[in-house]
Amino acid sequence: EVQLVESGGGLVKPGGSLRLSCAASGFTFSSYSMNWVRQAPGKGLEWVSSISSSSSYIYYADSVKGRFTISRDNAKNSLYLQMNSLRAEDTAVYYCARSVCTNGVCYFDYWGQGTLVTVSS
Amino acid sequence: SSELTQDPAVSVALGQTVRITCQGDSLRSYYASWYQQKPGQAPVLVIYGKNNRPSGIPDRFSGSSSGNTASLTITGAQAEDEADYYCNSRDSSGNHLNWVFGGGTKLTVL
Numbered sequence: 219e220v221q222l223v224e225s226g227g228g229l230v231k232p233g234g235s236l237r238l239s240c241a242a243s244g245f246t247f248s249s250y251s252m253n254w255v256r257q258a259p260g261k262g263l264e265w266v267s268s269i270s271s272s273s274s275y276i277y278y279a280d281s282v283k284g285r286f287t288i289s290r291d292n293a294k295n296s297l298y299l300q301m302n303s304l305r306a307e308d309t310a311v312y313y314c315a316r317s318v319c320t321n322g323v324c325y326f327d328y329w330g331q332g333t334l335v336t337v338s339s
Numbered sequence: 340s341s342e343l344t345q346d347p348a349v350s351v352a353l354g355q356t357v358r359i360t361c362q363g364d365s366l367r368s369y370y371a372s373w374y375q376q377k378p379g380q381a382p383v384l385v386i387y388g389k390n391n392r393p394s395g396i397p398d399r400f401s402g403s404s405s406g407n408t409a410s411l412t413i414t415g416a417q418a419e420d421e422a423d424y425y426c427n428s429r430d431s432s433g434n435h436l437n438w439v440f441g442g443g444t445k446l447t448v449l
Contacts, residue, residue: 325372
């Protein structure tokens with residue numbers, strides 16, 4: 219059974235930093251691209267960042283570029299998101315999601331339960 | 340970057356058919372995928388590709404696409420289908436491959 223379990227969320231002051239983790243199990247982690255998607259309270263889904271299976275390709279949404287860093291450790295089956303210079307608008311539930319892209323068909327097939335990040339003084 | 344546009348809210352009578360649409364330039368290059376999200380829960384993939392359902396998704400859910408518009412159809416809506424629905428695709432604008440979500444459609448089953 220595929221499982222994605224996020225951790226590391228919490229309350230942080232504006233300008234502060236936080237590191238999120240996602241522990242993966244039930245599949246060959248090193249074979250899949252992984253992603254972070256967030257959802258502000260009462261709002262829709264927003265893609266944040268993606269990392270390819272071997273970390274060769276990394277992409278960020280414009281809203282977090284230069285402040286967030288995605289990484290992974292295939293030996294530990296873990297995905298990370300280092301968040302710096304946090305702003306109030308970064309307050310959201312952050313989901314870890316596995317993605318699949320085959321012949322132009324791309325989708326997020328498994329999601330974690332999310333971890334809440336609150337940026338407030 | 341590209342955008343995907345969805346109607347904010349749609350309602351359907353119990354047992355009737357409802358279509359939820361998603362429009363955007365990226366849909367000319369990539370299929371949409373669709374996610375169901377109930378309050379307090381993580382999104383769940385319901386449709387991907389031309390019209391594919393993951394294991395466990397009822398066959399009353401179907402997808403279609405034409406030009407820059409993708410549609411999710413629920414045939415014979417059930418009370419448990421009341422949820423927010425999001426479309427999603429890759430975004431090939433610019434120099435890199437990002438992802439884009441629609442703003443979501445809140446489905447009410449009457």
